[in-house]
Amino acid sequence: MRQVFVIEGPTVLQGDVDVRGAKNSVLKLMAAALLAPGRSLITNVPAIADVRIMCELLSRLGCGIDYDADAGTVAIEVPEAPGITADYELVRLMRASISVLGPLVGRMHAAEVAVPGGDAIGSRGLDMHQRGLEQLGADVRLDHGYFVASAPGGLRGADIALPFPSVGATENLVMAAVLADGVTTIENVAKEPEIVDICTMLVSMGADIEGIGTSRVVVTGVERLHPVEHRCVGDRIVAGTWAFAAAATGGDVTVHGVGLDLLPNVVDKLIEAGASVEAIGSEDAAVAGFRVRGPERPRPLRVSTLPFPGFPTDLQPFVIALNAVAGGVGLLTENLFEARWRFVNELSRLGAQVSIDGNHALVTGVGSLSGAEVEASDIRAGAGLVLAGLTASGTTEVSGIDHIERGYEHFVEKLTGLGAAITRVEKPETVIP
Numbered sequence: 404m405r406q407v408f409v410i411e412g413p414t415v416l417q418g419d420v421d422v423r424g425a426k427n428s429v430l431k432l433m434a435a436a437l438l439a440p441g442r443s444l445i446t447n448v449p450a451i452a453d454v455r456i457m458c459e460l461l462s463r464l465g466c467g468i469d470y471d472a473d474a475g476t477v478a479i480e481v482p483e484a485p486g487i488t489a490d491y492e493l494v495r496l497m498r499a500s501i502s503v504l505g506p507l508v509g510r511m512h513a514a515e516v517a518v519p520g521g522d523a524i525g526s527r528g529l530d531m532h533q534r535g536l537e538q539l540g541a542d543v544r545l546d547h548g549y550f551v552a553s554a555p556g557g558l559r560g561a562d563i564a565l566p567f568p569s570v571g572a573t574e575n576l577v578m579a580a581v582l583a584d585g586v587t588t589i590e591n592v593a594k595e596p597e598i599v600d601i602c603t604m605l606v607s608m609g610a611d612i613e614g615i616g617t618s619r620v621v622v623t624g625v626e627r628l629h630p631v632e633h634r635c636v637g638d639r640i641v642a643g644t645w646a647f648a649a650a651a652t653g654g655d656v657t658v659h660g661v662g663l664d665l666l667p668n669v670v671d672k673l674i675e676a677g678a679s680v681e682a683i684g685s686e687d688a689a690v691a692g693f694r695v696r697g698p699e700r701p702r703p704l705r706v707s708t709l710p711f712p713g714f715p716t717d718l719q720p721f722v723i724a725l726n727a728v729a730g731g732v733g734l735l736t737e738n739l740f741e742a743r744w745r746f747v748n749e750l751s752r753l754g755a756q757v758s759i760d761g762n763h764a765l766v767t768g769v770g771s772l773s774g775a776e777v778e779a780s781d782i783r784a785g786a787g788l789v790l791a792g793l794t795a796s797g798t799t800e801v802s803g804i805d806h807i808e809r810g811y812e813h814f815v816e817k818l819t820g821l822g823a824a825i826t827r828v829e830k831p832e833t834v835i836p
């Protein structure tokens with residue numbers, strides 16, 4: 404049997420929704436725990452499939468894991484000498500597994516990590532990870548689908564300039580450098596809030612990092628780190644998903660757990676679409692939030708995705724879904740991943756008028772989409788199809804929902820809480836005799 408989401412539309416979303424920690428941070432925080440023997444505790448952890456995969460990966464490296472999905476905590480007991488091998492069996496399920504590479508080479512001076520496949524959103528090279536570790540003194544080669552890295556005498560500080568501010572490469576190289584001998588300077592690093600979160604945890608573990616949140620970080624290696632308790636930053640992409648869902652459905656949604664400071668360019672675009680956006684709560688990240696009230700019909704948006712603080716590529720499907728029902732012609736330019744268009748073919752099944760030219764998606768808004776069967780190809784594409792289904796008239800059936808559950812906790816329950824008519828239904832597999 405396979406599971407699908409069945410949505411009856413159209414819906415106007417209304418109410419309050421809580422957002423917990425960022426998938427793209429928590430997985431790396433868990434990897435960072437490998438850098439210190441002893442028990443680290445991460446809080447504000449979302450109940451998503453990727454966290455369970457990372458728990459399994461760390462447990463196979465010899466860590467004791469205590470994951471309480473309801474409480475949103477994961478305790479990681481790291482041994483004095485963790486294993487060094489991350490198998491393809493797990494890595495193929497989750498690309499973020501590559502983030503154990505830096506910590507393992509940094510601490511154990513050796514690692515064997517399968518090269519990930521991951522989301523269906525482009526080729527997603529790893530050359531900057533490899534080259535950066537080599538500059539830190541590791542020998543890194545690709546052997547039968549694995550990165551095999553070794554630095555028998557330990558890593559040593561180096562001057563590294565990234566050709567592009569890659570999120571994953573920044574994280575891996577900072578995590579590798581914190582225990583290296585000497586000073587590492589990394590230019591053109593990514594500045595995403597998740598990077599700031601990881602660096603903040605590393606500093607509280609005893610690391611010496613300057614320039615956090617800027618394009619240039621200076622890491623002075625220390626001999627040993629200690630375990631910590633750390634609260635994961637809120638998920639700005641999940642928060643942005645709810646914001647676009649409110650804007651596209653003409654709804655009124657209050658999001659708790661993420662402040663507007665994490666959504667700089669997103670807020671401007673929501674307002675441009677005709678939504679009103681209001682900060683609520685306080686400066687305290689745990690209670691920060693915002694309210695989005697959507698217009699009767701959104702105005703079309705012109706958006707270019709860029710590294711933070713630019714508009715996030717992970718919110719791209721929601722812009723396209725909003726443009727699909729907007730009053731006019733909108734344009735989305737994708738600058739980070741080259742093959743993020745599989746979503747568009749599915750959206751067309753709902754009646755969206757989208758034409759693709761290179762990395763541009765030109766969308767002519769239609770009065771209303773019409774429900775149909777569609778398939779999710781990655782996390783955000785899946786959530787984008789659900790959003791489109793909420794605006795469509797009639798029944799939309801979204802398959803491939805395991806993708807969505809990799810990144811969104813209690814998705815059906817949260818949507819139901821906002822007034823959506825969505826259910827999870829079991830369907831038989833198609834069998835060709």
Ligand code: UD1
Nearest residue numbers: 427499526527528529530531532569570571572717739740
């Ligand atoms: C992370 C996020 C992902 C988000 C992306 C950009 C996680 C688990 N995933 O992915 O949700 O969409 O940041 O904000 O945190 N590149 C290379 N060589 C490299 C590294 C990257 O060519 O060594 C290219 C990639 O192919 C891609 C671009 O750089 O075109 C951006 O990749 P990167 O910033 O590294 O994204 P991820 O860390 O994979």
